[in-house]
Amino acid sequence: MDTLIIVVFTYLSVLVACSGQHVVYATDRDAVPVMEIGGHGQHIGEFDRPTGITSDGDVLLVADSCNNRIQVVDYEDCYIICSA
Numbered sequence: 001m002d003t004l005i006i007v008v009f010t011y012l013s014v015l016v017a018c019s020g021q022h023v024v025y026a027t028d029r030d031a032v033p034v035m036e037i038g039g040h041g042q043h044i045g046e047f048d049r050p051t052g053i054t055s056d057g058d059v060l061l062v063a064d065s066c067n068n069r070i071q072v073v074d075y076e077d078c079y080i081i082c083s084a
Helices: none
Strands: 004-008 013-018 023-028 033-038 050-055 059-064 069-074 079-083
Touching: 004 050, 013 050, 023 050
Parallel strands: none
Antiparallel strands: 004 013, 013 023, 023 033, 050 059, 059 069, 069 079
16 A cells, blocks of 8 residues: 655645655645656655655655665756765
């Protein structure tokens, strides 16, 4: 079963971490997708069961639980800044 973690991070978008599909995506308030990142794997930009997300508006922090790391995503340009 997929686990969905949903965070409303601004008045314009909703962030969703889907652990079963190993992706994180954002939608606007009308549920139109504006970003999708990830896929199953161990490389930077891939996730293995993302289970937590938060944002400060500029970057998105993703708890990549089965890879034992946090990945930092540039929200506007949709790329991984770092992985630790």
